[in-house]
Amino acid sequence: MAPVRTTGAIVVAAISISMAVLSYIVSSKKKKNKKFRNGLIDAIGNTPLIRINSLSDATGCEILGKCEFLNPGGSVKDRVAVKIIEEALESGKLTRGGVVTEGSAGSTAISLAIVAPAYGCKCHVVIPDDAAIEKSQILESLGATVERVRPVSITHRDHFVNIARRRALEANEVASKHRKSVQMNGKPLEQTIDYTTGEEKQSSALPHNCKGGFFADQFENLANYRAHYEGTGPEIWEQTGGSLDAFVAAAGTGGTVAGVSRFLQEKNPNIKCFLIDPPGSGLFNKVTRGVMYTREEAEGRRLKNPFDTITEGIGINRLTQNFMMAKLDGAFRGTDLEAVEMSRVLLKNDGLFLGSSSAMNCVGAVRVAQSIGPGHTIVTILCDSGMRHLSMFLLQFYTEDSKLFPSHMVASFELLLILGKCEFLNPGGSVKDRVAVKIIEEALESGKLTRGGVVTEGSAGSTAISLAIVAPAYGCKCHVVIPDDAAIEKSQILESLGATVERVRPVSITHRDHFVNIARRRALEANEVASKHRKSDQMNGKPLEQTIDYTTDEEKQSSALPHNCKGGFFADQFENLANYRAHYEGTGPEIWEQTGGSLDAFVAAAGTGGTVAGVSRFLQEKNSNIKCFLIDPPGSGLFNKVTRGVMYTREEAEGRRLKNPFDTITEGIGINRLTQNFMMAKLDGAFRGTDLEAVEMSRVLLKNDGLFLGSSSAMNCVGAVRVAQSIGPGHTIVTILCDSGMRHLSKFCNAEYLSQHGLTPKATGLEFLGIR
Template identity: 75%
Template sequence: MAAARATVAVVATVSVAALSYFLCDFLSQKTQLPRSTKKKKKRQLGTRSGVIGAIGNTPLIRINSLSDATGCEILGKCEFLNPGGSVKDRVAVKIIEELVVQALESGKLVRGGVVTEGSAGSTAISLATVAPAYGCKCHVVIPDDAAIEKSQILEALGATVEKVRPVSITHRDHYVNIARRWAAEANELAAKHPKINQGNGEMSEEVNGFHPDEGRPAAVILNDCKGGLFADQFENLANFRAHYEGTGPEIWEQTDGSLDAFVAAAGTGGTVAGVSRFLQDKNPNIKCYLVDPPGSSLFNKVTRGVMYTKEEAEGKRLKNPFDTVTEGIGINRLTENFSMATLDGAFRGTDMEAVEMSRYLLKNDGLFLGSSSAMNCVGAVRMAQLLGPGHTIVTILCDNGMRHLSKFYNDEYLSRFNLKPSAVGLEFLGIK
């Protein structure tokens, strides 16, 4: 009996020892990171230099609901995690580095000068976010039908906001044209009247033909004394370069080059152009597609070679500049940035699809996305349907829904356009 107990004790001891050995070995393997992973971990934990250093290197996530529904890997580049809240942070930094820094170094602009832009919101917010890091102020001309949150954010960031009625780009008072003219006037004022105020913060009676009461608040004119630069996001190819040199390479690295398609909408065209050009330079077999909202003529430019939209021809435009509830995408002219895109085709997206997609992703993935991001996801599903299961598709999650509460996420506003979301799944895209 004693011998039996001794035998059991020995076996138990050996078993515990063996278990401990294998457990320790297992844990050591779990905690032992590969060399490449450790390096990556170290980079991630390192500090970055100010708000500028926090821009870019955004995560690429699998959108689970869309991937599972289509049989494709649908990946979203989380640009809403940039400090200014959108993909436009990259553009703002690139424009300022190429335009403003050079002007500061050459003496064409001094610290405290003003960067001005005509924007529907996101680029303006990004410029207002990064401009102070370069010692500059920001003046924004914005259409007065943009979501109110955008102008509120801009004002909170310290930007001067000038709201104007929406008109065609050919009109001298289109918000982009006003911004361009404003920058030229600021430079003229700076050159001819370096000391605009009287030393007590009050305006002189008249400055270079401009009276404080004529058209702009005195505070705007006061800022002119140190000059201004027009960012020109639509035509400035720094926009394209920001994505060719940044967003595109990040997507390539994050997918190890194993992607089949990229799809995104276009406003200025910088994102879709920079990313598509880079990816196809790396691998011409990657399909790059545009998804275009209602009222925009880019779909026909890509598919038929002409700038045309039926809303214009039939006179059914509900609002200017184009007939859609999505903001920041769609356009009726060919910009320098969009001209750089290399696209294989285009999809037409609808407002209803964008609205339904935004609610679907919020409910199924916890993704609270803005209108352009929702349209991009519509395009990603269309791409998956075109290619079939087993492919990897990347799109851009431009911004989140926080700056779209008063319009895109406002049921009362949407009801004016008969855009009440009701889908249970993805049946609005033909998936049951």
């Protein structure tokens, strides 16, 4: 069998100003000699196929998961969005400036909202109001207009799909009136869409000045099926070398299971293809019995939500044009509880943080393994991650690579390439995945950490999330101390991942209650308790019944370390040089290989300093002519240190300040002390960036490149432009896209929050950086 990836994709993305995206070298023969892909669109697909170790070991089968959550938009629906829009543009049903409408439970809508701007289009989404609230938040942050409506039968005129179809018609009517008005008097008719009729009053509106509408119609549009027949299926065949015995997946629109099953069975009719169906869906009966439902149960006779399940985007009580293309050998029924349990098992044992449909697909894979027996290879789809399911699937039941694309936005920079390494496509969603793995592996090798022990860390979020995901894969637990001014969704993600979390007030690093210092103490406390247990065992063979009491004369903590932990280890991302080594041994060499050594400059911000240190030192050791720079946010002292050799005046020294040393909305970057990691950096200069520049940059990249980035990524891109302005055209500059905007919805990507801080973005291009 062909090699199967056992780690997530590492991709590089390229940014405007002839922005482009590099990528890791995919296994596809078609792309074997290509070190970068043409833009965000070309970054979609060719996702890794990984062995799901826990399920494979338990069943005796090779159970492989296609990591569709590593697509730029975070789900399998990226493929569908691209195919639908491209076919619509080719046919003339959609034009640049038009609006794509869709009725979607979330992921297709998010993919359309990300992909549409790359084609010069807008997006309007109608979504049922029982879908996870974070999906609406993401859509609005992506610039789509959103309607939340009550769930009703597909036969009802106000089903979300039917409303979306009407919105496209309304947009076409308005566009037609505008065109006629222009033809008559050269002056466009000033008109907006009025949703208020005798039967309905909508609070949302289609995007203004749209040049017609196109209803994506993911359920019936066979572009959905073709996306998988021409893409996903062939990729699976190539990645397995054709050596697979079965494929299984759930169905919502039916496009995935249809496209993949038909392709695989045309290649080899001996490959068995199955459906896994959630509660209330009629597809199981249709596949196994030929009848979808009794007359009384027909969806046309039911006006309420036809089934009640916490899984999203799968299960349906009608036959779609896409599903009818499927070639299936059988079906299995899965339950909500099985999906929930599966998600927790995969998180604990494999470090896979998956959403409801992905978990149900894995239930299906086990069912197939039980049915056909050990010694077989089974493939399923890991549709999306758990990041979009925090409010329902991961809370309600919770107990416990890239790419080069040209942009003509700035003519004077046509000969300049700014490349971004897409670290947000790591399995844990950020650059910190590398650091977490390196820290834990070195600790285990040295004996400072043992299986069953707890890893503690003080982190503003991303390192903590990566540790929480990675630790279980090494049989360890995770306890995180986080400042209470960090975006709340980071705490929510951590808790959903099973980490114990303490939120504390921000104070100076010299204060004993700085979040990093508290995390250090927690590791010591865990070691003390573990030592007492060991001594007790040695004395009488019976472990001491003891828990950690955080209440002292000076503090009272509401959180607790995981029980029964076998000692503690303080990750210490700021001072632990495993951080630096992760980038010196990994990120730096990847950038060198992906650019073929043809780069002129590297720039990044610093928090712990590990990334900028590891990458800069590696690159300059390979070629001392490569210039490496720092971009520093407001209030941080590193800019002064690099440019003037002095970090701050005596009065400004952090040791004399007990309050938060700076005020910026960027997270995870900027610091007022020198860390062991940062001191390893080899830098040629530094630039200062502002909060507003970062906000404006994030909106420009979203609008023009479909890149939905977080605050540190946006600041890095500001730095890339600053370097470009400094060294001039004809050069290649690389930066890091640390994480996506998914973790910044409450602050950096929240319009109300930005308005309160005077940071409302207004730019249409890069004029905020002096480029017109």
